[in-house]
Amino acid sequence: MKYIDLDTVNKRMTTRILINKLVKYLFLAATLFGLIVLAVLLYRVFADTIGWLNLDFLTNRLSTIPENAGIKGAITGTLWLMLIVGPVTMILGVGTAVYLEEYAKRGRLHSFIQTNINNLAGVPSIVFGLLGLTVFVRVLGFGTSVIAGGLTMSLLVLPIVVVAAQEAIRSVPGFLREASFGMGATKWQTIKNIVLPAALPGILTGTILALSRAIGETAPLVALGIPALLIPIPSGIFDNFTALPMQIYYWTLDSVLVDEYANLAAATILVLLIILFLMNSVAIILRNKFQKRY
Amino acid sequence: MEKAISVKAMIEEKKSKAGIRRITEKVIPFILFLLAFVSVLTTAGIISTLVYETVLFFREVSFTEFFGTTELKPLSPVEPKFSILPLLTGTIMISLVAMAVAVPVGLATAVFLSEYASDSTRKMLKPVLEVLAGIPTIVYGFFAFTFVTPVLRELIPGLQATNALSPGIVMGIMIIPMVASLSEDAMNSVPNVMREGALALGSTKLEVTLRVVIPAAISGIIASFVLGVSRAIGETMIVTIASGSSKNLTFDLTQSMQTMTAYIVEVTSGDAASGTTAYYSLYAVAFTLFIFTLLMNLLARYISRRYREVY
Structure with a gap:
């Protein structure tokens, strides 16, 4: 009696291996x-950009004539925005992370704040825009200024910085802390002089990633009512501003009316992508260069 | 003798500093707590804003009109109509298209990266996916509007200039990296002994993947799908640009549809003055959106926790 029919097995194996x-x-x-x-x-962005992205485009102000239009206002606005988002998220994010990792007792309060941050990370950006519209633009009366946009963006990207800073702090080995305590340092001295410097590369990487998220976010700015018109170039945090993504948004919408606006949008996208690329490169270099192994 | 005095002075100095230090040690945790509390305040701010204005909205528009009727004409001068159903169907239809792209491609990518690719291939391909995930959504919107839609219109004759199909597909592409990387994490955490066991019994790699790895990692995989849906529902710029603002209740993907997020953009950047019903409707829609995404995120966390197999 044959237990194994070799032909059938071979046939089945062939199809199984083929699949x-x-x-x-x-x-x-x-x-x-x-x-x-x-x-x-x-390719699409490059092809549309050819002939449009030059020095004039970067240094000219906005104009209804496509050939003369430039994005100086949008670039300055975006830089101002980053000037707010950077420090604000870093202070809030690192503060939150230090509190959660070093001070808070693992209990209800700790898990409440942690869960809250996780949930905030999942809230759609447009909802943050509405929060900013209600609180910063209307209630606090900042209008559509740099500070209103910056604070809204800061809250939006805060979870990214918190999580990155928490991981960085957690990866500082315990013996460094113990050595510091052993020398008679207090808790805060240890955090300030030992833990934070050791965690700094991770924190900076997280902050840069958060900034690169903020730089491309459009929805909250639209909700705040940030214009993409010819407005004076901002020179302070209470000035009105426009930003690169807003410029892309309006030029894309209006490309139905004027064909050249699609080229302008593409050129602005390329500028935005180059900025993003540079920021991410810096983050990667930071991560590799300062990655210490203990 | 002089030295002893200086030691004494040092002790004195130390004592006077100790007072400040003690205060610092007490004050710092409190300041840090306040900083940490900002995130809680943010959530409280979001919820209270949404609830407050939504309550004002429901004073003027009944619950049954909002959820039970099918017409949405917020800015109509005579008899404005407020129903969220056109927005809900728009959101759901476009999210379905997005998931129809993101689930198969994302899962297949995850399987390839975790089961088939060599280490060097994986190291080459993963950064590309990260780049794809890092592109701002406005750029995807531009891509959908100026490239994908015209191409699709060549293929599908009845397709309108703004439609649900093109932003859906592009949104799916945007979500692929998220589904892929979360699913890959889940598959990577399946221990190798299980794969080896199955291979030793004569399975092919595909059979190992389908019968052992995916079932073992299913909680993480499903969670990645749910998070993808949540992302699709909350995505704003792609749909605002490429899907138009038609408020008709339709299931036809070739037509323009408005999502909840696109409606919020339209009303905030439009003429609805503060205090009008149309203005309040914005918050009611945003509240619905918030609840939807929150539930999705909680569901994803529940699935990955509840059904996780521990080896």
Whole structure:
């Protein structure tokens, strides 16, 4: 009596192995899909930008004539925005992280704040825009100024910095703290002189990532009512401003009316992507250069 | 003798500083607590703003009109109508399209990266996905509007200039990295002994993936899908640009549809003056949106916790 029919086994094995091979390429194709889309997107932006992105475009003010239009106002506005978001998120984020990691007792309050931060990370950005519109623009009367936009953005990206700073602080080894305590340092002295310096690369990386999220966010600015018109270039935190993503938004919408606006939008996108690329490079360099192993 | 005095002075100095130090040690935790409390205040601010204005809205518009009727004409001078259903169907339809793209492609990507790719391939491909995840949504909006829509219109004759299909697809592409990386994490945490066991029994790699790895990682995978849906529901700029502002209740993907997020953008950047019903409707819609995404996020966390298999 035959227990194993070799022919059947061989036949089945062949198909099984064949399917396995075919599906492998299917999975590979799916993975490459993202790559291809990225390539098409970048090609599209480059192709539309050619001839439009030059020094004049960076230094000119806004204009209704596409040939004369520039994004000096938007670039300055975005820089002002970052000037608020950077310090504010860093102070709030690191403060929160230090409190949660070093001071708070693991209990109800700790898990409440932690859960709250996790939930905030999932709230749609447009809802933050409404919060900013109600609290900063209307109630506190900041109007559509840099400070209103900056504070709204800061709250939006706060969870990113908190989580990054928490991880950085957690990865500072315990013996460094113990050595500091052993020398007679107090808790705050230890945190200030030992823990934070050791965690700084991680904190900076997180802050840069948060900034690069804030720099491209559009929805909250739209909700706040930030214009993309010819307005004076901001020179302080209470001035009105416009930002790169707002400029892209309006030029994309208006490309239906004036074809050249699509080129202007593409050129602005390229500027934005270059800024993002530089920021991320800095973050990666920071991470690699200061990554200490204890 | 002089030295002894200086030691004494040092002790004195130390004591006087100790007072300040003691105060610092007490004050610092409190300041840090206040900083940490800002995030709680943010949540409180969001909820109270939304609830307050939503209550004002429901004084003027009944609950049944908001959830039970099908017409939305917020700025109509005669008899404005407020129903959230057109926005809900718009949001759900576009999210469905997005997930139809993101789930298969994202999962297949995750399987390839975690089960098939060599370490060097993975190291090459993962940064690309990260770049894809880091592109601002406004850029995806531009891409959908100026590239994907025109291409699709060549293929599908009845497609309108603003439609639900194109932003849905682009949104799906945007969500792929998220689904892929979360699913890959889940699959990576499946211990190798299980794979080896199955391989030793004669399974092919595909069979190991489908019958062992995916079932073992299913909680993380489903959680990544749910988070993807939450992301799709809350996404704003792609739909605002590429999906138009038609408020008709329709399931036809070739037509323009408005999502909840796009409605919020339209009303905030439009002419609805503060204090009008149209203005309050904004908050009612935002509240609904907030609840939806919050539930999705909680659900994702519940799934990944409740159904996690521990090895």
